Amino acid sequence: MMKLKKLVRNLVQIPSMRKICSLAAGEGVQKEKTDCVVIGAGVVGIAVARELSLNHGRNVLVIESASTFGTGSSSRNSEVIHGGIYYPPNSLKARFCVRGRRLLYEYCKEHGIPHKQIGKLIVACGHEEVPKLNYLLNRGIENGVEGLKMMEGSEAMSMEPELQCVRALWSPTSGIIDSHSLMLSLMGEAETHGTTFSYNSTVTGAHLEENQINLHISDTKSVKNFDFSSQGYPDITLLPKLVVNAAGLTSTALARRFNGINLGVIPPSYYARGCYFSLSNITVSPFKHLIYPIPEDGGLGVHVTLDLDGNVKFGPDVEWLNDIDDVSTLQNKFDYTVCADRAKKFYPAIRRYYPSLKDASLQPGYAGIRPKLSGPRDGFYDFLIQGEEFHGIPRLVNLFGIESPGLTSSMAIAEYVATKFS
Ligand SMILES: Cc1cc2nc3c(=O)[nH]c(=O)nc-3n(C[C@H](O)[C@H](O)[C@H](O)COP(=O)(O)OP(=O)(O)OC[C@H]3O[C@@H](n4cnc5c(N)ncnc54)[C@H](O)[C@@H]3O)c2cc1C
Structure with a gap:
């Protein structure tokens, strides 16, 4: 865990890491093996991280692009x-x-x-x-x-x-x-049982190498100038055994940047x-x-x-x-x-x-x-949880359309994801 923490500290604090990334694609970018990565520290991502670490004994790294947890829909709802x-x-x-x-x-x-x-x-x-x-x-x-x-x-x-x-x-x-107290409590338990939260770190995409997902992470500050027309060069690449995309409003756009994914199954x-x-x-x-x-x-x-x-x-x-x-x-x-x-x-x-x-x-x-996941007058659309059987990328779980009642459902979503995919 310490090694991972140090790695994350490096990612967030040392801009010079980007120099390494200016080498040719795939060369020079630091790669690190991890157990589970959860993308997004909203209530759902936090609940998933807690469930994986507390009840399934997994080491989890939560990557969050903002400077703290719960700044997305999780703090902008009716509670x-x-x-x-x-x-x-x-x-x-x-x-x-x-x-x-x-x-x-x-x-x-x-x-x-x-x-x-x-x-x-x-x-x-x-x-x-x-x-x-x-x-x-x-x-x-x-x-x-x-x-x-x-x-x-x-x-x-x-x-x-x-x-x-x-x-x-x-x-x-x-x-x-009080959803803020809920998130704090879930985070405390997650951290006690093997979860690390890394803020100011953005997942910008992914690719597959020999069936292993390579997750691209960049310092959030540099994402403003990131070239989204290509895969670009991340600050660091993680090689996780399990990835849960709980990026809320961004989860579909991000999934479209996972090279090798079946784009046809990602909803508009x-x-x-x-x-x-x-x-x-x-x-x-x-x-x-x-x-x-x-x-x-x-x-x-x-x-x-x-x-x-x-x-x-x-x-x-x-x-x-x-x-x-x-x-x-x-x-x-x-x-x-x-x-x-x-x-x-x-x-x-x-x-x-x-x-x-x-x-x-x-x-x-x-x-x-x-x-x-549906437009005006399109009617009901359910939460969408897609694993490899849908999109073709091993050990990637995408959570799409987690609108209301996502806060109420957060612990049940976590239970389902951890049981089915861990
Ligand atoms: C107006 C409104 C009212 C609602 N009212 C209720 C209600 O009363 N009851 C209820 O049960 N539900 C309600 N909901 C739904 C509930 O708020 C959401 O379902 C829930 O908060 C979703 O949590 P989340 O973790 O999936 O997403 P979020 O809270 O949005 O978290 C996603 C996180 O991912 C991070 N992220 C995004 N992209 C990246 C990236 N590339 N790399 C790293 N991190 C990234 C974001 O910064 C964010 O912190 C409401 C929603 C809204 C919008």
């Missing part, structure tokens, strides 16, 4: 622990969400991670929406979600006096979590930004539970989320982004600006279920971007 209602039965999203939720609650209790099982109301604001609520109830039951109950509007409104709805579906297993990438607005000038939260409208195309609808301090936020909406290409993705050039103008659309959407929302009470909050 909701989902029940598992929305997804088609037997889909990975349904299975991992239900299993992941159970694992997550157990883990939070055992490790003192701040969380609250506050429950959620999915509301029908007009009679025309009631069949959709019935559909969600049946789907949730099929998915094994516990305790679901259909309520008359009056019952829901007695639970939440500010709410207006004609019917509601009560999901008592939904809750909220779409990106949908979701903005949040917070409720200003309130002393007491108007809601005690999560309130969700009927889901919309591409997202779950502008909902009410509470954080563990009782702050209220609304979001995320869905804004399809059309100007993101593979290079800007690999350089992590994502625009997370929340345009204040978007509030115009939030007011009417929120007032459908919260009519007393005051004018000028919404303040721009933050934004996240969903790594989607």
